[in-house]
Amino acid sequence: MKYKDRFMYYFSHAHLLDLQRDKTEKKFEDLKFMGKYVDYNYLLLEWKENFVNVKVATPEEAFLGLAEDKPIIDYFNFDELFDDEVFNSSPAMQLAKEVFKKQFSSTLKLNLASNLDTQPEAKELWQKLIPDLKDEYTLKEWMQQFSHMSDALFNDKSVYKDLRRFALDELQLSSKYNIDIESINFNDDLRGTPIQQSFLDFVEKAKPNNDRHPEHKELDYFTTAYNCLNILGIDKEPNKKAKFINTFHDSLHAYYAAHCDYLISEDEGLLLKAKVIFKLLNIDTKVLHVNDFEKTIGQLSGIIDEDAKSYLTLLRHDLSKGLVINNKQSLRYNREYTTIKASQNHFGFFNRLDYIRDQDDGLIVVLYRDSLNLSKFTSYKEFEAVTNKIVKVMGLDKYLKGEYTEEDTEQIINGEWCGRTWEIDEFEFCLEINKGTNKFSFSIIL
Numbered sequence: 534m535k536y537k538d539r540f541m542y543y544f545s546h547a548h549l550l551d552l553q554r555d556k557t558e559k560k561f562e563d564l565k566f567m568g569k570y571v572d573y574n575y576l577l578l579e580w581k582e583n584f585v586n587v588k589v590a591t592p593e594e595a596f597l598g599l600a601e602d603k604p605i606i607d608y609f610n611f612d613e614l615f616d617d618e619v620f621n622s623s624p625a626m627q628l629a630k631e632v633f634k635k636q637f638s639s640t641l642k643l644n645l646a647s648n649l650d651t652q653p654e655a656k657e658l659w660q661k662l663i664p665d666l667k668d669e670y671t672l673k674e675w676m677q678q679f680s681h682m683s684d685a686l687f688n689d690k691s692v693y694k695d696l697r698r699f700a701l702d703e704l705q706l707s708s709k710y711n712i713d714i715e716s717i718n719f720n721d722d723l724r725g726t727p728i729q730q731s732f733l734d735f736v737e738k739a740k741p742n743n744d745r746h747p748e749h750k751e752l753d754y755f756t757t758a759y760n761c762l763n764i765l766g767i768d769k770e771p772n773k774k775a776k777f778i779n780t781f782h783d784s785l786h787a788y789y790a791a792h793c794d795y796l797i798s799e800d801e802g803l804l805l806k807a808k809v810i811f812k813l814l815n816i817d818t819k820v821l822h823v824n825d826f827e828k829t830i831g832q833l834s835g836i837i838d839e840d841a842k843s844y845l846t847l848l849r850h851d852l853s854k855g856l857v858i859n860n861k862q863s864l865r866y867n868r869e870y871t872t873i874k875a876s877q878n879h880f881g882f883f884n885r886l887d888y889i890r891d892q893d894d895g896l897i898v899v900l901y902r903d904s905l906n907l908s909k910f911t912s913y914k915e916f917e918a919v920t921n922k923i924v925k926v927m928g929l930d931k932y933l934k935g936e937y938t939e940e941d942t943e944q945i946i947n948g949e950w951c952g953r954t955w956e957i958d959e960f961e962f963c964l965e966i967n968k969g970t971n972k973f974s975f976s977i978i979l
Contacts, residue, residue: 536830536831536834537570538918539834539881540834540881541574541912541914541915541918542570542571542572542574543571543574543575543576543587543789543792543793544567544571544574544575544576544592544595545575545576545577545785545786545789545790546576546577546578546595546785546789547782547783547785547786547788547789548567548592548786549592549595549596549599550782550785551782552564552596553596553599554778560596561593564591564592564593564596565592565593567592568591568592568593571592572591572914573589573590573591573914574587574912574914575587575588575589575590575591575592575595576588576789576792577595578749578752581748582748583748584751584907584909584910585789585792585907585908585909585910586910587910587912587913587914638671638673639671640669640670640671641669641670641671641675642668642669643667643668643669643670643675644668645659645663645666645667645668646666646667646668647668649666654699655699658695658696658699661685661689661691661692661695662681662682662685662686662692662696663678663681663682664678664681665678686777686778687777687778687781690776693775693776693777694772694773694775696764697763697764697766697772697775698772700764700765700766701766701772703727704726704727704728704765704766705727706723706726706728706765706766706767707766707767707769710722710725710726712726712767714762714767714768714805714806714809715805715808715809719732719809719813720732720733720813723735728765732758732761732813733758733813735761736754736757736758736761737754739757739761740753740754740757741753741757751907752788755784755787755788755791755810755814756781756784756785756788758810758813758814759780759783759784759787759788759806759807759810760780760781760784762806762809762810763775763780763806768802768805768806770802783800783802783803783806784806786798786803786807787803787806787807787810787811788907790807790818791807791811791814791816791818791906791907792818792906792907792908792910793818793906793908794818794819794904794906795818795819795820795821795826795833796818796819796820796821797821797822797823797826798822798823799822799823799824801822804820804821804822807820808820815905816905816906816907817904817905817906818906834881839926840926841926841927841955841957844926845960847876847877847879848879848898848977850876851873851875851876851879851886852873852886852888852898854876855873855874855875855876855886856873856874857871857872857873858872858873858874859871859872860872866891867891867892867893868889868890868891868892868894869889869890870887870888870889871887871888871889871890872885872886872887872888873885873886873887873888875900879900879975880919880922880923880926880975881918881919881922882902882915882918882919882973883900883901883902883919883974883975884902884903884904885900885901885902885903886898886899886900887899887901894978895978895979896978896979897976897977897978897979898976898977898978899967899974899975899976900974900975900976900977901967901970901972901973901974901975902972902973911973913942913945915973916937916941916942916945916973917937917941919964919973919975920936920937920941920953920964921936921937923953923964923975924936924937924953927953927955927957927962928955930953930954930955931954931955931956932951932954934951934953945966950965950966951965952964952965952966959979960977960978960979961977961978962975962976962977962978963975963976963978
């Protein structure tokens, strides 16, 4: 696996959902093959967590830990729920049972039947999604109808095709209005169509109102935006190929990829929609077809220097010729900051340099990572990979510490990581978690 030491490959929950649909044993061969690249790097947004994190699991381990794939309707069996022994275990639980039953009996006035009486084509379509069209539902009835709608979209291919065909025929966004999602003005172009609002305004209104799990609002917004490109027909996918479950899983692939530097795929539809959503949401994840990635992998992997002297040559090049993106004077200290975009990732990770001219402490260069994507984590595997690359270049540090060990992980977890420190000629090099920014950093002090 060429350049595997230069990249960190991740798999996500979306990959497992894809394989869960495979009822043969071949999926276990796919999981094993995937594991050769991704090791234990599993991206997952847990039910109660606010952001995606890296879990330590191989693809096979993560897949075997998945819950059984059951129809959504099975999760809304209220009679079975309230007959559970837990609700009859004490007077307090019996009282809770009555409160829940009262809540589920409350009325929702949606006026679905009335609004659709004048639109026979739309009514026929909605009845495939919601068999029992009424103006009022109890909360219990509506949740059961909603589960029917979800199952119809996921399991009945014709329902989604009919829904999408209705959007194509009624809105005519691609045919009559010639909406191009790759246009620089795409977001605002929809204002002059029957949508009568920007694409992102439309998404804001279309996204689920997930008050029970507000921590997932970023996921809900992203996947809604992605799926709207397909539902509205403006991704120009032929309707005969459109499948809701495929598009939904692809939206999850794009969401998890938005936490990485690159999304690599051979699925042209996924690449196009992901590229559009990344651009609209200012996410700096690069989209590459697998063939293009193979052609440019050497260039993308950067240069790994063999010794400190050759590394200093790269450092001097970026300090003198790198792209300056900010310059400011400190309000607290007698120092000036110049922020430079690195010409390539130093040690395969750091992409920013702060060149600090301090009147008291001299010259300091701080390397760190600044990613304009959804990532809010640095994994222990990244700490390990970067530490080992620097140790390979610099050798043992002044305290005779070398490659990354389990002790480093424990220290990071406890907030006690000492990192590594080298003194070479007039330079001091420090690999650390910066106390001011709390970022994983590599500092050079002259």
